[in-house]
């Protein structure tokens with residue numbers, strides 16, 4: 001940023017001068033061993049009134065807030081009085097500079113504000129919905145998408161994103177499954193770290209960086225019955241094995257903040273959960289960043305029934321270690337009196353204030369409060385650039401999953417005569433963005449209809465909507481059938497609308513909504529070949545569609561370049577290789593269904609007469625297997641795997657193991673393969689999943705090309721929590737499975753020796 005362009009240069013100098021005085025004063029009084037950060041923070045803290053302290057812990061909504069129940073935006077008079085530490089939803093270089101100016105120039109201590117916003121899968125350049133990004137199985141691509149989001153958002157004055165959302169989710173009824181990385185803690189951990197690196201860049205505070213937030217801590221994805229905000233009730237083991245690991249990965253990657261979750265866990269609401277926030281997150285893991293409440297999360301403690309009134313809710317929140325009160329306005333209103341009445345220890349409050357000030361320091365705001373907003377040209381030059389659009393197209397192509405392709409219907413030849421483009425999602429720009437689309441605009445989005453017209457020319461593309469996403473109106477069917485009859489192939493664009501997943505968007509049925517399956521049947525009856533492209537923010541129950549059409553592509557919500565990416569895949573300009581980050585069930589009754597399940601004492605087996613044994617763990621009316629398993633995704637080429645080889649037949653506990661596998665592209669097209677490695681601890685002192693993901697690699701292979709891939713299994717990859725919840729590696733045999741999905745069959749075994 002150039003100082004010459006700085007509209008409030010004088011103010012900045014004033015602050016820097018003030019801070020300089022504080023720093024030198026404190027330095028004189030102290031031994032000199034403390035860092036500049038400590039001196040600055042302690043210096044300010046020593047000057048703050050109780051009201052100003054609670055002001056730092058207060059995060060009201062701003063004028064651009066677009067989430068949650070209506071809440072009144074806090075005005076600048078509050079900033080002037082030092083009663084606001086950060087904002088949810090103040091964006092734009094001009095506006096953030098205006099607010100910052102008031103904080104720095106007109107409040108007593110001149111402490112800069114932090115501006116937070118939900119930058120989830122892109123800011124202006126919208127990438128695929130996070131679940132779609134996860135389907136790339138490509139951490140580098142996911143990191144790059146987050147990097148671009150940070151560059152764009154920070155050019156618009158934003159300092160802080162409430163992402164990555166790292167909640168593991170195993171119930172597709174829960175609409176927020178779309179915001180995360182799906183069902184698997186290992187994949188979720190790898191992508192959590194990638195996104196943190198992407199948002200925060202090399203060093204926080206540098207140009208183009210955002211303070212990241214791992215959310216929602218914790219077990220929010222385990223909402224009972226998949227209903228948003230519902231309770232979570234689970235064993236300590238499941239919490240540690242499944243729900244905590246992505247948060248740990250984010251902390252290890254240096255995430256600057258963590259958001260508490262709306263749910264209660266085993267009877268304790270997370271905003272009052274000292275054992276997990278102060279205990280596990282801070283003390284066990286050493287997280288030294290800031291913890292922010294979710295939207296009115298502190299106030300909701302009164303609704304959970306653990307706080308008699310708002311004051312009590314404030315006490316619980318602060319004691320649990322929730323530093324910042326988003327929207328409830330409870331800390332600000334009640335905090336000072338609670339301290340004066342002896343209900344809250346000021347030392348505890350100081351700890352929270354320190355963490356907030358440190359976050360501001362780490363974002364470089366004390367050095368230059370206007371570093372993210374002064375240069376207003378950046379919002380124009382850094383957003384939606386051709387490079388960013390290209391990256392969005394690349395990631396969208398990588399996210400598409402070819403679920404089914406009977407008889408090699410896909411890819412279509414560009415010599416195909418006419419195509420009928422049918423369905424409610426064929427030409428809906430807004431739906432391409434999905435939910436939580438930052439500053440994304442529908443007019444930026446390329447729909448499949450547009451992408452196909454560009455690829456084939458207008459004349460060869462017939463279009464009929466056929467039906468809406470929801471509702472029972474079949475009046476468009478005739479036009480759809482007529483278009484299908486005139487075409488050589490039918491491309492159906494069906495599924496959910498973008499707002500049917502995300503927050504407060506749980507569904508009790510995950511079938512194709514409305515009369516879309518009927519539309520499929522009507523079009524199919526023409527006898528024309530039909531290819532379905534499905535949009536969804538969750539796994540859907542696609543059995544009827546699977547039975548009806550030969551080829552299906554899962555497109556999630558692919559972002560602004562979705563239409564191009566889809567055309568690339570349908571016509572073979574790009575060979576799809578996306579993989580499912582969550583299991584697709586056959587029907588809703590199978591839910592929860594996930595690949596890393598336990599075996600039970602009665603796994604399904606066949607009788608000598610070939611029938612399924614009755615007294616086994618199964619349903620009478622549906623197979624146990626999913627429609628499409630975790631990790632599934634087809635290609636236009638074929639890959640052959642050699643037998644996996646373990647480096648050592650026996651290792652000691654505490655030693656690492658190497659697994660090697662050779663993968664060959666045996667088909668005629670180049671393409672990516674997602675090589676997956678799963679592990680089973682064959683016999684252990686407590687039950688272990690039938691297999692757990694422990695490695696994956698997306699590799700590009702030319703026809704005939706072979707690659708030898710080597711995976712390292714570290715001691716912790718072999719470890720689990722024993723009956724006393726101690727993390728151990730036990731002696732015995734382990735089985736490694738390698739292949740292109742969680743149903744990989746090729747295996748090798750090795751032994752961990754007894755000590």
Ligand code: BGC
Nearest residue numbers: 067068088118162294295503
């Ligand atoms: C959501 C969070 C989000 C916050 C601020 C809440 O309703 O649960 O994920 O970060 O709003 O927009």
